[in-house]
Amino acid sequence: MHCEITYVHHSAFVLRTDRRAYLFDYPEDEHLPRGADDLVRRTVAGTDLVVFISHGHADHLNKDLASVTGTAAKVRYVLSDDVEELRPEAVPGNGQVLTVEPEESYGFGGMVIETLASNDLGVAFLVEDGCFRFYYGGDLAKWIWPGASPAEAEFTATLFKVAMERVRDFKPHVAFANTDPRLDNLAGGEEACRIIGASVFVPMHTFGDTSVPAALARRMDGAPLRLFQYANMGDAEAFSF
Numbered sequence: 001m002h003c004e005i006t007y008v009h010h011s012a013f014v015l016r017t018d019r020r021a022y023l024f025d026y027p028e029d030e031h032l033p034r035g036a037d038d039l040v041r042r043t044v045a046g047t048d049l050v051v052f053i054s055h056g057h058a059d060h061l062n063k064d065l066a067s068v069t070g071t072a073a074k075v076r077y078v079l080s081d082d083v084e085e086l087r088p089e090a091v092p093g094n095g096q097v098l099t100v101e102p103e104e105s106y107g108f109g110g111m112v113i114e115t116l117a118s119n120d121l122g123v124a125f126l127v128e129d130g131c132f133r134f135y136y137g138g139d140l141a142k143w144i145w146p147g148a149s150p151a152e153a154e155f156t157a158t159l160f161k162v163a164m165e166r167v168r169d170f171k172p173h174v175a176f177a178n179t180d181p182r183l184d185n186l187a188g189g190e191e192a193c194r195i196i197g198a199s200v201f202v203p204m205h206t207f208g209d210t211s212v213p214a215a216l217a218r219r220m221d222g223a224p225l226r227l228f229q230y231a232n233m234g235d236a237e238a239f240s241f
Contacts, residue, residue: 007230021047025060045071054138055122080122141178142188179203
């Protein structure tokens, strides 16, 4: 079994397997570098495509997803339920649409999709598609900002650890998790990497700061893992399991 992962920008990636392709959290145009739309259209062309949107923030959801999914042979969308309420104009008119709530399980297009509640907005995804499993974290992260009280920090740390242990028990082949450079703790990225123990770890939510994957690799020096170390939009790497 193998997959290929292509970096688009921020938290947007395309994951491809022999079975199908998956596009994650494709954001509004103002959050994208020039050429991102053409990259996605090329990468998903001719595929059986599933688009996962973890929540409706502009850096995670483009109001015209159909503009980059039209080259796919077939398309399905999995949208967090906040999208319909907060950004109804972004609900696609093409393809099948599944709206999901936190802490639920769904069967859709041959996949089993479990959702975790995000501690920001929306959901994170645990997806089983045949024998392939992946985790996509959305904005679920260790958000301990400067000025947080000890009680707030402890609550967030505990919630995050429990969530990552749940992901670990799912045994994903690929895990996409927050490594936000605005926080010294990379929003829990290193901790997530160590707890989950996925075959492949993909750092995300970097706002285009592509020094983050290399920084995480240095922190994880000696750990037995494969890390997708992208440096430019369009970077892709194949992994086998």
